[in-house]
Amino acid sequence: MKDLGVGLIISSEKTMSENGSLTVKEAAAAEDSTVAAVESTKLMIPFQPYPNPTGLPEGQWTTGLYDCLDDRHNCLMTAFCPWVTLGQNAHVIDRGTISCFAAGAIYAALIYAGCNSMYGCTYRAKLRGYFSLPEAPLPDGIVHCICFFCALCQDYRELKNRGIDPSVSWEANVENWMDQKTTLIVPPTTEPGMER
Structure with a gap:
């Protein structure tokens, strides 16, 4: 699974409908549309809000017009x-x-x-x-x-x-943004039943 930034995710895994089944035609259509969207957009992300890594509040300018x-x-x-x-x-x-x-x-x-x-x-x-x-x-x-x-x-x-x-x-x-997401440190997972 590859995340291209702010909302477009490419998955090489098969997706399933809500009831857990997926027809071959649905899978092919989903895969084709995802690949076509990515190839035609060259990392263009469909309208999603920009990420806000700085945590600045929305609804106000960070600087004045004459600054x-x-x-x-x-x-x-x-x-x-x-x-x-x-x-x-x-x-x-x-x-x-x-x-x-x-x-x-x-x-x-x-x-x-x-x-x-x-x-x-x-x-x-x-x-x-x-x-x-x-x-x-x-x-x-x-x-x-x-x-x-x-x-x-x-x-x-x-x-x-x-x-x-x-x-x-x-x-x-x-x-x-992708680099910032991948630099997060994730603690290792332990197998169930492993104890000291």
Whole structure:
């Protein structure tokens, strides 16, 4: 049995229905759909809440909109190349379905077209939905219109503070979560009837 992170489990064992029986057709369909889902998604996890390894409460931002200097490296990157920050955020928020390069290129083109706020606020809305964050201090579209630099920095910090590193790929984050799960120390089991 292999766990791919946050909810998708691949099992090489046969599964059984509630009454304990499984037809050959049901087993083949279950196995085919699991394998097809994994092969077509390349570690893309169906919508499940993100893991919360930090234990931060849902429903509130971990930093303010104007706390850009909390992460100086990201602040400078966003000031000079905001498409890179949006690309990193989008790749992780969309769970690897869009590449960092593709999202960044779209955002760069939209900056020059003057309508980047529409694209940026969609990812902010998705991020808020994942962690039940309030639409504060203003609605997402207005925040991105007024100061998209601050909004992108806040989104990046939010992901990072919640244990999701946007500077690495989605796959690397999933592997990191899997490593954290496998490093748990499990005490050895004893055979029944063994006593000292």
